[in-house]
Amino acid sequence: xxxxxxxAHQKQAKRTLDxxxxxLPHAYPFRFLDRLIEINETSxxxxxxxxxxxxxxxxxxxxxxxxxxLLIAEALAQLSGLVMASSREDYTSAYLAGIxxxxxxxxxxAGESLHLQTETIITFETMAKFLAKATIGAEEILECxxxxxxxxxxxxxx
Amino acid sequence: xxxxxTKTKIKEMLATRLKLTIKPEDIADDxxxxxxxxxxxxxxxxxxxxxxxxxxxxxxIDNKDKAEKILISVNTIAEFINNGA
Numbered sequence: 001x002x003x004x005x006x007x008a009h010q011k012q013a014k015r016t017l018d019x020x021x022x023x024l025p026h027a028y029p030f031r032f033l034d035r036l037i038e039i040n041e042t043s044x045x046x047x048x049x050x051x052x053x054x055x056x057x058x059x060x061x062x063x064x065x066x067x068x069x070l071l072i073a074e075a076l077a078q079l080s081g082l083v084m085a086s087s088r089e090d091y092t093s094a095y096l097a098g099i100x101x102x103x104x105x106x107x108x109x110a111g112e113s114l115h116l117q118t119e120t121i122i123t124f125e126t127m128a129k130f131l132a133k134a135t136i137g138a139e140e141i142l143e144c145x146x147x148x149x150x151x152x153x154x155x156x157x158x
Numbered sequence: 159x160x161x162x163x164t165k166t167k168i169k170e171m172l173a174t175r176l177k178l179t180i181k182p183e184d185i186a187d188d189x190x191x192x193x194x195x196x197x198x199x200x201x202x203x204x205x206x207x208x209x210x211x212x213x214x215x216x217x218x219i220d221n222k223d224k225a226e227k228i229l230i231s232v233n234t235i236a237e238f239i240n241n242g243a
Contacts, residue, residue, distance in 0.1 A: 124204070127205045
């Protein structure tokens, strides 16, 4: 069987989670995924630990160092992009095209580990919509819907 | 559901999901959804419409060819829904 006939999901199974994480084009300090826990063709889970030394920080109401909700959404978008990219043979990058219904329950603080999960709601051609969540333990911190587009879709929009 | 009821529901879905500044009743049944015109939706809007049709009408549009035939106007979407999707 040559490389063009191997289904994408079989190729994906051969990569380790660390290798899959390297498909992300982002480098420090713009990579917001510390560790990939699991990934398949429609969903993924990862961890982001918030450190007081993190490059991007905002002050919340309690004047404690915290991660901005938009950066949590960015972390979830990176995870969703990995789901799209890793299930393709050409590993084409995916871009965040939209955020809907973002709901923030509280700001995560330094020292906490964010558990990120994303699941495909629908895939249509080169675009997909995801339901993405960030939790700390059993507590849900943030939920949103993300629209992701593979870069062919971006190019075709002119 | 009658054809008129279906069209009204489609227009409400479009206005809500795409956050349109025009009222649902101001969308004409045969008004082009894409291309040059007042609405001129784009590919991201198309994805929103596909999600909306699946959630609210149980209709699945799973490829571009099908979408190009259905997502022309409110009339063509209503026809697709009323023909059993």
